Amino acid sequence: MVNTVLVTGGAGLVGSECCRLLVSHGYDVISIDNYERGEIFGTDGDTEQNADRYLEHENIDHRVLDIRDETVTGLVAEVDGVIHTAAQPSHPKSIDIPYEDFDINVRGTLQLLEAIRKDGENTPFVFCSTNKVYGEVPNYFAYERVGERFEPVDHTLYDGFDEGLRIDQNKHTPFGVSKAAADLYVQEYAELYGIDTACFRMGCITGGAxxxxxxxxxxxYFVKLALTGEELTIYGYEGYQVRDVIHARDLADLFRRYLEDPRSGEVYNVGGGRENSISLRESFDLIEDVTGSRIDYTHGERREADHKWWITDLSKVRSHYPDWEIEYGLREIFEEIATELRNEIDGA
Ligand SMILES: NC(=O)c1ccc[n+]([C@@H]2O[C@H](COP(=O)([O-])OP(=O)(O)OC[C@H]3O[C@@H](n4cnc5c(N)ncnc54)[C@H](O)[C@@H]3O)[C@@H](O)[C@H]2O)c1
Structure with missing residues (x-):
């Protein structure tokens, strides 16, 4: 029975949505975040303001704390479930800070797993993994241009990639490696110690936070440039690359369902699926519809290990959690983002 949940990275996009969703379902939450995101990305990327906006709630105990701090072990013993979202989350950034990326993503995750093992209770553990654990493998498939997007030549991939993609012998960036290492540790703690752990491998999570x-x-970022009129650089693939987008709240709801009905050692690909898929070029039209402004863009070099096409095959997660549904479509997602950014720009 889960009553109190520890959310790491509680001020972040996914973490803050998890905190809000859990308390709306009657849970108590302990949230920890050291605002590392501000150190990594600077003021524009700082999540500290999310703590003031979203975590002021009588059932959320938010603490400024690093996941690598040894006191975290004591916190794990107090809770009945852990959602681990804290991370160095950027694959281009990881190329400049590989050691910090490793230390947060691998050592930080291992410390949490160890805390659960030492606590002796089978505390279910949700790990925010990434489709970057598959490195460049999605790029080894053949794609063709269909309208304003790429589509796979092999039509059996139409509904996306499942969990069977290989992860070895290809380029990942340090981020892909650190997340893959943590992902394997999370699986291993289920195999070896019988803890209920699951790795959720996502692509593009977003939302107003x-x-x-x-x-x-x-x-x-794209919506902000549309609103401010600044020029965007598209890195590779001329904007035909495809992503599937999921709102962080839909993801948070899946994590809640996992904590309530955990399985041991599972791996799930999670994203918006075919319905919430969009190419960057297609997003310009949607963003123009939503904001009234068209993005001005130029082209840059392709980034390392950047996927040409990714759609998530949701079959496995849907079969294990059949009551879970994606509530947010693309238009609602982009409208929410535009509303938040307009408020921010107007308030600045
Ligand atoms: N956003 C995406 O599109 C996406 C896609 C795939 C996977 N993920 C994964 O999902 C998770 C959540 O992503 P997000 O978009 O919410 O990221 P985010 O950057 O918005 O949130 C992460 C939070 O963790 C905090 N943090 C970082 N290092 C910390 C540390 N050592 N101790 C305590 N707090 C720390 C940051 O300050 C930040 O508030 C991450 O693990 C990320 O790798 C995200």
């Missing part, structure tokens, strides 16, 4: 910076969360 996302902080708009070029190196992480492209959706609010």
């Amino acid at each position: 996302a902080r708009a910076v070029e190196l992480h969360n492209w959706e609010p």
Whole structure:
């Protein structure tokens, strides 16, 4: 029975949505965040303001704390479930800070797992993994241009990639490696110690709480440029690359369902699926519809390990959690982002 949940990275996009969703379902939450995101991305990317906006609630105990601090072990013993969202989350950024990326993503995750093992209770553990654990493998498939987007030549991939993609012998960036290492540790703690752990491998998570910076969360960044009139650089693939987008609240609801009905050692690909898929070029039309402004863009070099096409095959997660549904469509997501950013720009 889960009563109190520890959310790491509680001020972040996913973490803050998890905190809000859990308390709306009657849970108590302990949230920890050291605002590392502000150190990594600077003021525009800082999540500290999310703490003031979203975490002021009598059932949320928010603390400024690093996941690597040894007192975190004591916190794990107090709770009945853990949602681990804290991370160095950017794959381009990880190329400049590989050691910090490793230390947060691998050592930080291992410390949490160890705390659960030492606590002796089978505390269910949700790990925010990433589709970047598959490195460049999605790029080894053939794609063709169909209208304003790429589509796979092999039509059996129409509904996306499942969990069977290989992860070895290809380029990942340090972020892909650190997340893959943590992902394997999370699986291993289920295999070896019998803990209920699950790795959720996501692609593009977004929502009004996302902080708009070029190196992480492209959706609010694009909307911000549309609103401010600044020029966007598209890195590779001329904007035909495809992503599937999921609102952080839909993801938070899946995590809640996992904590309530956990399985041991599972791996799930999670994203918006075919219905919430969009190419960058297609997003310009949607963003223009929503904001009234068209993005002005130029082209840059392709980024390392950047996917040409990613749609998530949701079959496995839907079969394990059949009552879970994606509530937010693309238009609602972009409208929410535009509303938040307009408020922010007007208030600045
Ligand atoms: N946003 C995406 O599109 C996406 C896609 C795939 C996977 N993920 C994964 O989902 C998780 C959540 O992503 P997000 O978009 O909410 O990221 P985010 O950057 O918005 O939130 C992460 C939070 O963790 C905090 N943090 C970082 N290091 C910390 C530390 N050492 N101790 C305590 N707090 C720390 C940051 O300050 C930040 O508030 C991450 O693990 C990320 O790798 C995100």
